[in-house]
Amino acid sequence: MQQRSWIGPVAVIGIVVVIALFVGSAYNSLVTLGQAVDAQWGQVENVYQRRADLIPNLVATVKGAANFESSTYEAVAKARASVGQISPAVVQNAVNNPQDFAKYAAAQDQLGSALSRLLAVVENYPQLKATENFQTLQAQLEGTENRIAFERRKYNDVAQAFNTRRDTIPTVFFAGLFGSKFNEKPYFKAQAGAEQAPAVNFSP
Amino acid sequence: MVRLRLHLVAGIVLAFAVRGPAFAADFTVPPVPTHYVTDNAGALSSATQTSVDAELKAYEKATGHQVIVWIGDTTGAVPLETWTGDTAHQWHVGRRGKDDGAILFLFMHDHKVRIEVGYGLEGSLTDADSSRIIRDDIVPRMKANDPNGAVSSGVAAMLTTITPSYAGVTPPPAAENVAPPIVSGAVISMFGLFGVFMLFIAFVIVMRIIGSIRYGYLVMRKGAPAAKKEMKGFAFWDSSGGGSSSSGGSDFSSSSDDDFSSGGGDFGGGGASGSW
Structure with missing residues (x-):
């Protein structure tokens, strides 16, 4: 009979240990998935930066063409500037802050549509379009737009993996205990035409 | 408790509903090719197929880079870049970690061509390079109804762009290609x-x-x-039970030496497209 007296405490300790292990492994899985989201977000930032880096050259090239409509490249420069106004620290942390995320995505989308308007206007300038310099730029821009679409889709995938784990049992019970660390990750919404890189036509 | 239940519902809804812009399996990705040149549209002569296949195999031996050709009919309702990008991503052409693969896609019915470039080759085969190869080497020949010429000169241009020193047939051995010993x-x-x-x-x-x-x-x-x-025939080293799947890197030569097997490389949407 005396032996039974310590069974109770041992059972309690056992249960506590099991719960701790359980929470620990769920926590670790969220950390792992969160790191995948951060890494992919870095890729998204990279490809956006790549696009931004092409713009000065593009603007210089179209400016050189005779009486090119200035409003189009001014719109591009303006959109690029408004993307640049968002501080790098805010951008980096945007996956944990839906408002910042939406702001950044909207600014980038605006830049994207200003660029595609400019490329559409270039169609009216066959001489400019035929130059080696512009063709190179166009290929780079199209490649970059395609990379952006690609990395955004990859990002949505890893964000979804994180959110699914976060919002299902058992992680959902304690994910909120760690502050904003395990907030749901925001998604890129498909904008019209964003899934598809601009069409290329090499016919003369 | 209500909050908790909301979370649960959200989780379940998310798991099903947010598949919207999902990345994998919006269409059926074809199986990983087993040859360097795959012609599902019957566009190439068997001579071209054999010679380009041999060239690409020799190129991989020499440089480690995996370059393959895949010819189909159509991407259907899927946009070209989505189709080729997702396919390249899932095929894992190129070495793991180096991501040094490239794929030349031709779609005979769509009259479209795309070069997909792995992360690791984006520096040497830039979008502008791919675009130039498509414009100068591939599209004119496709227009002239010469798919054999288009593929062999397109591939040759890709290889010399990636490796300017590459002269073809008898390549110099590449130092980086030597595999490190497994246990030192x-x-x-x-x-x-x-x-x-x-x-x-x-x-x-x-x-x-x-x-x-x-x-x-x-x-x-x-x-x-x-x-x-x-x-009786089951020795303890016999491993006939597990078939090895080829994609995903580190395969220990599952099939004959002539075949292509992908090495685990990744793609990020680099390359260029064109049409004829």
């Missing part, structure tokens, strides 16, 4: 002979267990005498 001498001496011995014992035990499971399985399916007969 230092590790073995540190580990000690005793450790190796213990590992061997563990290996034998595991194989015994697998063998007995297999035996039990065979008894269940075929009855004891047939199982005994079949087990």
